[in-house]
Amino acid sequence: MGLGVILMELLTPFFELFLPIIPGDVFPYFFGETVRGYPVLSLQRALIAAIAMAIVAGYLGNFLLLQNLALIGDGLAHVSFGAVAIAWVILGASEQPLPYTLAITSICAILIHELQYRGILTGDASIAIFMTGMLGLGLVILRIGKVPLLDFEDYLFGDIYTITEWQLDFIVLALLFSMIILVLIRPALLAMIIDPVSARVQGIPTRAIGLVFSVISAVVIVSMVKIIGALLVTALLVTPAATAQLISRSFKSCLLWTHFFGLISVLVGLFLSAEMGTGGGSMIAVVAATIFAITAIAKTSVGAYSKFKHGHN
Amino acid sequence: MQPIHLRVTGQQILKIENLSVRRSGKTVIKDINLNINRGEFVGVVGPNGSGKSTLLLAIVGALKLNSGSIRIYGHPPLSGQLMGRIGWVSQAASHLPKHVRISVRELVSLGTLSPKTAFCLTDQERVRKAIQMVDLEDVQDVDVSRLSGGQRQRAVIARALASESEFILLDEPLVGIDRDSRNSLLKLLDNLCHEENKTILMVSHDLTAIRQTAHRMVFLEETIRFDGPTDQFPDLDVLAELRGIDPSSSCIEVDSMEE
Numbered sequence: 001m002g003l004g005v006i007l008m009e010l011l012t013p014f015f016e017l018f019l020p021i022i023p024g025d026v027f028p029y030f031f032g033e034t035v036r037g038y039p040v041l042s043l044q045r046a047l048i049a050a051i052a053m054a055i056v057a058g059y060l061g062n063f064l065l066l067q068n069l070a071l072i073g074d075g076l077a078h079v080s081f082g083a084v085a086i087a088w089v090i091l092g093a094s095e096q097p098l099p100y101t102l103a104i105t106s107i108c109a110i111l112i113h114e115l116q117y118r119g120i121l122t123g124d125a126s127i128a129i130f131m132t133g134m135l136g137l138g139l140v141i142l143r144i145g146k147v148p149l150l151d152f153e154d155y156l157f158g159d160i161y162t163i164t165e166w167q168l169d170f171i172v173l174a175l176l177f178s179m180i181i182l183v184l185i186r187p188a189l190l191a192m193i194i195d196p197v198s199a200r201v202q203g204i205p206t207r208a209i210g211l212v213f214s215v216i217s218a219v220v221i222v223s224m225v226k227i228i229g230a231l232l233v234t235a236l237l238v239t240p241a242a243t244a245q246l247i248s249r250s251f252k253s254c255l256l257w258t259h260f261f262g263l264i265s266v267l268v269g270l271f272l273s274a275e276m277g278t279g280g281g282s283m284i285a286v287v288a289a290t291i292f293a294i295t296a297i298a299k300t301s302v303g304a305y306s307k308f309k310h311g312h313n
Numbered sequence: 314m315q316p317i318h319l320r321v322t323g324q325q326i327l328k329i330e331n332l333s334v335r336r337s338g339k340t341v342i343k344d345i346n347l348n349i350n351r352g353e354f355v356g357v358v359g360p361n362g363s364g365k366s367t368l369l370l371a372i373v374g375a376l377k378l379n380s381g382s383i384r385i386y387g388h389p390p391l392s393g394q395l396m397g398r399i400g401w402v403s404q405a406a407s408h409l410p411k412h413v414r415i416s417v418r419e420l421v422s423l424g425t426l427s428p429k430t431a432f433c434l435t436d437q438e439r440v441r442k443a444i445q446m447v448d449l450e451d452v453q454d455v456d457v458s459r460l461s462g463g464q465r466q467r468a469v470i471a472r473a474l475a476s477e478s479e480f481i482l483l484d485e486p487l488v489g490i491d492r493d494s495r496n497s498l499l500k501l502l503d504n505l506c507h508e509e510n511k512t513i514l515m516v517s518h519d520l521t522a523i524r525q526t527a528h529r530m531v532f533l534e535e536t537i538r539f540d541g542p543t544d545q546f547p548d549l550d551v552l553a554e555l556r557g558i559d560p561s562s563s564c565i566e567v568d569s570m571e572e
Contacts, residue, residue, distance in 0.1 A: 187434050193413070194413065194423065198403060201373045201395075202396060202397065203396030248414055249455075249456045250416040251416070252419070254414050
């Protein structure tokens with residue numbers, strides 16, 4: 001029994017408390033509602049994985065936005081698609097491609113970081129090259145290996161409802177590991193983002209921290225790909241953090257708001273997708289973007305109103 | 314005028330020998346020698362592009378040297394023994410990107426990070442003291458981007474103070490701040506030097522400001538054209554002669570014309 005299953009067993013009694021107030025026909029199964037005495041474990045696993053993902057992805061997303069690296073989420077997700085293809089066809093790991101995917105994606109993340117750090121390529125260019133190169137490679141390998149793209153749809157668009165015990169354990173372990181490392185390097189990372197020279201003068205190993213951060217980004221993204229889909233990873237990575245940035249005034253409050261928006265996106269997204277029978281990842285993405293739009297409009301209107309009021313006083 | 318020579322008795326903190334630095338193929342600093350002792354307040358002046366900022370970046374170890382050596386407390390830049398002993402107040406830190414939301418206290422507390430504490434934020438007392446020293450207690454929970462230019466500069470100085478560094482380097486700290494903030498900032502630096510016994514190396518193109526506060530002035534234009542007590546700093550026309558140019562073609566920008 002792995003970490004994910006343990007976490008699920010710990011949280012299920014807590015989730016069951018909410019059962020009386022959970023709306024919908026399907027949504028209560030996520031919280032432990034039983035069918036003829038049997039819980040629907042795959043849906044409970046989906047909820048645990050989605051919540052863990054929202055928390056860790058939001059935390060990481062804040063640091064990505066601070067560094068203007070919103071694209072790296074998308075970039076590494078596409079890289080991971082190519083990596084799954086390599087693991088599946090060349091390494092023969094069609095059952096459990098995630099560990100290989102993780103290794104290959106981490107290597108690419110390190111290479112992207114090094115290209116930027118050494119000034120060989122500036123800005124997003126190295127992300128663009130790896131993203132398209134690995135996606136192309138993935139498609140070529142699938143065609144050569146005669147794997148129908150349909151088998152791969154899960155990795156492109158995500159499939160939260162067929163998550164296995166093994167996958168949940170892997171995802172929870174990877175996310176927990178990433179979260180611990182991120183919390184540990186958080187102050188140093190922040191110092192580095194604000195002023196790299198000051199950080200180095202203070203003795204912060206900026207290069208090592210940059211590399212660790214790249215690898216952690218890869219770990220978080222790879223663990224999300226199966227659930228939310230390579231094409232939609234950015235929805236949980238960047239959108240809640242961007243929404244939080246609209247309304248928060250300090251780094252700490254930004255993190256809290258990010259988690260709030262992330263969790264709301266996940267819960268509302270899962271509810272709507274379960275009740276309407278749509279894909280989980282895509283609905284989460286739609287909800288996250290909608291929350292962003294509402295917040296942005298509200299902020300602009302409040303700003304315009306107070307300006308208008310101010311002008312009349 | 315300050316009795317400068319009395320103060321210049323401390324231990325040698327910075328020793329630069331025959332330093333040359335090239336940046337993008339162009340020689341910016343050529344063969345300079347500079348020593349700074351504990352407790353000194355040294356102001357480096359010079360026209361735009363004269364190598365002032367390059368000199369500071371070389372001292373903190375952010376640039377590759379072409380020749381010569383830099384020793385701080387006897388160690389090369391970025392060596393382990395220097396961690397936490399140098400405070401760097403850069404132009405970059407006071408011009409934080411708008412999307413970076415960070416409160417004054419959060420910014421200042423970053424100064425306490427060090428390898429000794431495994432980069433954890435621990436010493437809140439030092440943070441409190443540093444904020445008090447720069448007189449920003451009222452706005453310590455305010456987002457740095459909402460502060461005035463002068464307050465922001467103070468916040469960045471507090472970050473350097475929180476590391477308890479003894480040697481503080483400032484790169485153009487007076488740019489973009491109003492006259493009152495400028496004067497109180499200069500007073501703060503003067504206090505740090507005299508009461509907290511910090512050694513200060515400040516780069517600015519504000520000649521008047523440096524004259525008001527520094528004990529010793531260095532005029533840099535690729536090489537050091539003048540290095541001596543502030544009261545002996547030459548007039549502008551003598552300076553022009555030192556630089557080998559016509560005195561009528563104005564040289565240093567004097568931003569603040571007060572006093």
